[in-house]
Amino acid sequence: MKALQQNAYGAPADVTALVDLPEPVAKAGEILVEVEAAAMHLADLKFINGDAGFRYFTFPRICGHEGIGYVIKLGDGVTDYKVGDRVFLPIGSGTFRQRLAVPAADCPPATAGDAKQLALTVINGMTAVILVDDYAAALKPGDWILQNGANSSCGRYIIKLAHDKGLRTCNIVRRASLIPELKALDADQVIVETGDPDKTAELVKAATGGVELSIGFDCVASTGTETIGRCLVRDGTIVNYGYMTGKNCEVSFQDLFRKHVKLVGMSMQSPRTKDQRKVVYAKLAAMIAKGDLKAKIAATYTLDQIQVALAHQAKTGDDRQGKIIILPNG
Template sequence: MKKLHMRAFGKPSTASELIESETPEPGAGQVLVAMEAAPINPSDVLLIRGLYGHRPTLPAALGTEGVGRIVAVGPAVDPARIGERVLIIPTLKHATWQDQIAIDEDDAIVVDPAADVLQLAMLGVNPVTADLLLRRFVDVPSGGWVGQTGGNSAVGRYVITLAKQAGYRTLNVVRRPEVAAELLELGADAVVVSGPDLGVQLKKALGDERISLLLDATAGDVVAELAPWLVHGGTLVSYGGMSGAPVVVRPGDLIFRDLHVRGFWQKGWLDTAPREEFAAAYARLAALVTDGTLRVPITATYPLEKYQDALIHATQADRVGKVLFAW
């Protein structure tokens, strides 16, 4: 079988390498999963470049999340699980960019076989990130505003949907005005475009209202422009740095307005939360993927053999929608 791995950190399309590997044997308590779909996330790209919070020992197999079918079970696992479609919990213990993987059965969460397999394959990282960003830091009041940079990212779109479901309003900052209509249709309450007149747009969108929770995927000066729109004591959570710039906040906003600046890393949650907590979160969100509530645009799927094209496509700045491997 085939497996994508890396021997050194570097540019994703050249640092990665497709190798022949023996099909793993499921050990005691394990299941063997034949992969069906596995996305390429920004965090995978950062990991290959050596810029992620986790640096695996090299050589390392790649791929964080995905969905597949159980095709065999090891000792002490109910053979009735064979045939289940499962989500692989993205603990970074298992690499999903390979034909088949053997994992602990607890790390394989059963999902609805009738659901869209590509949308399901993206459940492990982005929707749960959006869900936790909305729930873990601040009790947003009903009707309160959640602001976000990166409104057009995959996480940003999940935030729009989940915030609407929870009764919050979203104010979304985007770089390109042409995506506004699509985000408004998805349920965004306001879309503003970063640039010199951002302040005017914010005043128009918010008036005398203020943001309860600000989610930041881009970092940079836009953060300093949005921070004054947070309520006194409000929280800003950084979960990405897509602009490459640092997070910038004026001291007066921290000192006089008691803003809290935090960060969120899903791996930190998976490493510390009890399994029941994340199993419950995944089950709840999986139902929303199954019924079509949670979905993001997909731009292309590739077979594992075309990994170089796939990785180049996934790192294009102007790409809209996700790139996945599909079997």
């Protein structure tokens, strides 16, 4: 059975290898799953590189944090699933492999639909739900959410989830070519980042009609965080959930001191129980299967092409427009 194994921290080509492992066996309470599709995230590269804050694995380990597959064998005592059922794999279970045995209780049921799209449900989908439903819970229909990184999978999901709740979104992107694309997804306003927080804040003000913005989602970090803060009203909240720039968040002293702007980090540890999470996953999966939520897919690769996939994941902008999806079984 093929799998991508990491043996140390460093450049992917130096510390990962496609290996042939013994076939996994489903123990009592487990299911054996054949992986259809596994999403590759920026965090996967950071874990391989050993970036600051991403060094807590022991080696060797199998890479991959998210995926979807079919049950091909049941361990003793499993009654919730049958062979042929489709499931989401547990977060961080090492999904860049052809098959794996996992506890049945940790696998939410998955729906029919495009495996490449559904492979993004558990991390990107849930992130968007937590941001819109939890962190923006105080907003009323007609209120605005400001976000950067709006072309990301999470950004696209946020646009749709917010729209369905009657909320409006002002979306910051790096390229003007993305404006019609995001508008077609129900984005209310899309503006291009200027690189200057004050100038971008003026564009945001003009686009939103000068309304008071109380919350902004930041997945860029660095001066992207500062730009969000510059746009917010007094006591506004910046919610950071990523750092595409690879740099720490920056917030202006003036925004902190004069406006009391707050910076908080988003946690995937929402107060939802496992059963409540399954309900959310089912809702997201249904929306994805219908095409109501749709991520941009940059490319798909097999495990035999994994080093090409990792190199592609490291690219940004026009060189990688969308998600990288691994198809372990071709």
